[in-house]
Amino acid sequence: MSANGSANPSTPSLTVHHLEDSRSIRIIWLLEELEVPYQIKKYQRVEDRMSPEALKKINPKAGSPVITDGDLTLPESGAIVEYIRSKYDTTGKIAPPESGKIDDLYYLHYVEGSLMPLLVDKLIFQMLPEKAPFFVRPILRAASGTVNGKLLDPRLKIHARLIEEHLAKSGDFFAGGDHPTAADFMIIFALEIWGHRHPELLGDKAKAYVKKIHSRPAFKRAVEKAGGHMYA
Amino acid sequence: MSANGSANPSTPSLTVHHLEDSRSIRIIWLLEELEVPYQIKKYQRVEDRMSPEALKKINPKAGSPVITDGDLTLPESGAIVEYIRSKYDTTGKIAPPESGKIDDLYYLHYVEGSLMPLLVDKLIFQMLPEKAPFFVRPILRAASGTVNGKLLDPRLKIHARLIEEHLAKSGDFFAGGDHPTAADFMIIFALEIWGHRHPELLGDKAKAYVKKIHSRPAFKRAVEKAGGHMYA
Numbered sequence: 223m224s225a226n227g228s229a230n231p232s233t234p235s236l237t238v239h240h241l242e243d244s245r246s247i248r249i250i251w252l253l254e255e256l257e258v259p260y261q262i263k264k265y266q267r268v269e270d271r272m273s274p275e276a277l278k279k280i281n282p283k284a285g286s287p288v289i290t291d292g293d294l295t296l297p298e299s300g301a302i303v304e305y306i307r308s309k310y311d312t313t314g315k316i317a318p319p320e321s322g323k324i325d326d327l328y329y330l331h332y333v334e335g336s337l338m339p340l341l342v343d344k345l346i347f348q349m350l351p352e353k354a355p356f357f358v359r360p361i362l363r364a365a366s367g368t369v370n371g372k373l374l375d376p377r378l379k380i381h382a383r384l385i386e387e388h389l390a391k392s393g394d395f396f397a398g399g400d401h402p403t404a405a406d407f408m409i410i411f412a413l414e415i416w417g418h419r420h421p422e423l424l425g426d427k428a429k430a431y432v433k434k435i436h437s438r439p440a441f442k443r444a445v446e447k448a449g450g451h452m453y454a
Numbered sequence: 455m456s457a458n459g460s461a462n463p464s465t466p467s468l469t470v471h472h473l474e475d476s477r478s479i480r481i482i483w484l485l486e487e488l489e490v491p492y493q494i495k496k497y498q499r500v501e502d503r504m505s506p507e508a509l510k511k512i513n514p515k516a517g518s519p520v521i522t523d524g525d526l527t528l529p530e531s532g533a534i535v536e537y538i539r540s541k542y543d544t545t546g547k548i549a550p551p552e553s554g555k556i557d558d559l560y561y562l563h564y565v566e567g568s569l570m571p572l573l574v575d576k577l578i579f580q581m582l583p584e585k586a587p588f589f590v591r592p593i594l595r596a597a598s599g600t601v602n603g604k605l606l607d608p609r610l611k612i613h614a615r616l617i618e619e620h621l622a623k624s625g626d627f628f629a630g631g632d633h634p635t636a637a638d639f640m641i642i643f644a645l646e647i648w649g650h651r652h653p654e655l656l657g658d659k660a661k662a663y664v665k666k667i668h669s670r671p672a673f674k675r676a677v678e679k680a681g682g683h684m685y686a
Contacts, residue, residue, distance in 0.1 A: 282612055282616060283568060283609075283612060283613065283616070284609075285568060294556065296556065296560060297560070297564075297568075298560055298563040298564050298567050298568065299563070299567065300532070300562075300563035300567055301559045301560045301562070301563040301564070304559055304563075305556070305559060324526065324528065324537070327533045327536055327537060328528060328529070328530055328533045330532075330533065331530040331531070331532035331533040331536075331563075331566065332529075332530050332533070334563065334566060334567035335530050335531065335532055335566035335567065335570075336515060336517060336529075336530065338567075338571075339570075339571040339574070342571070343575065377515075377516075380514055380515060381515065384514060384515070
């Protein structure tokens with residue numbers, strides 16, 4: 223199941239527990255870039271796009287991704303990226319350039335600490351009106367920062383502007399340089415769902431960035447091994 | 455403004471931009487444990503507990519904490535903790551024991567990646583009913599996982615149980631050992647607001663943990679220098 227299949231002919235101990243169309247695509251992409259041996263265990267979403275019981279047996283918090291590696295079970299994207307980088311990237315293949323170390327560190331934490339909660343909240347608030355009785359919908363729309371389907375919330379706009387400004391300086395990757403780093407493995411899923419749900423709020427540079435990442439051979443292999451990815 | 459005031463007699467370049475009663479108490483506590491020179495710039499919340507314009511000039515995303523250090527401006531708790539640890543903890547004073555490295559890494563990311571969004575969403579959903587017209591309240595209460603003020607959401611209960619199980623093994627600190635590490639600097643604020651808003655959902659070991667942290671001289675100095683802390 224590894225990218226090159228050569229490092230370990232037996233079953234690799236490193237396993238990505240992959241919930242379809244979830245954050246775990248990050249980890250599969252990361253491992254494809256590193257070309258280290260791993261296996262994927264796939265999980266289908268159940269009603270209301272929730273995690274199935276089988277995944278909760280691995281991670282009681284029901285989140286995705288979670289990896290197992292020998293005796294270790296580790297959830298949380300950021301922790302997994304740092305763990306894999308530290309243990310498996312022995313040649314510095316995904317290390318940030320010296321000039322991009324702080325950007326790499328910042329975006330590693332920013333994505334799940336600030337951006338994803340903003341995007342997920344927006345999603346929750348926008349789903350409520352569809353399920354609520356008609357007479358509540360205007361109130362819920364107001365609460366979600368939308369009026370007549372138009373988004374008013376300025377927070378995503380500020381984040382969009384700052385991402386555009388950053389990419390104008392950093393170039394192809396969030397930490398600069400010529401290869402993806404932790405920052406990229408974290409942010410891709412956030413920009414994918416953002417572009418999918420609110421393309422009108424995502425800047426041109428961010429959209430071009432997502433396209434470039436999707437065109438990488440390692441990302442294409444990741445999607446294939448994941449059995450598809452609704453945002454790619 | 456440093457804890458011992460001796461390392462640098464001139465104004466230290468490291469500045470914590472502290473929004474009252476916010477996540478930035480983490481960073482002040484961290485710096486008090488490390489006893490490195492720093493200064494605090496304080497910001498008062500404005501209407502609806504929002505960040506003031508002055509803080510947005512430092513961090514356009516309006517989040518707290520944010521630090522400045524020479525030319526560097528760095529938001530995001532997790533990134534700040536990693537940056538300060540790497541640059542200022544030259545003697546490994548807050549380094550996790552070898553056996554606790556994975557726990558330290560996990561909780562460093564878990565707090566902002568999973569726990570805080572859960573607590574903040576709970577807060578938002580619970581605030582909505584108070585502001586919404588009476589006929590919408592039952593619907594919003596259902597959406598927030600509460601019925602007649604009683605919380606139904608099982609997610610926080612699962613997190614509470616796992617934290618109790620972890621503290622039963624790890625002891626005084628989240629990464630084990632005899633001193634706080636990144637995991638503790640991150641989780642204290644989450645457990646404080648949890649205990650403040652939903653004490654019935656927080657376990658006894660977590661409550662005892664918060665009390666123990668609050669009794670540390672460095673935490674007491676942090677609260678004093680912050681000009682108070684509503685959760686301590």
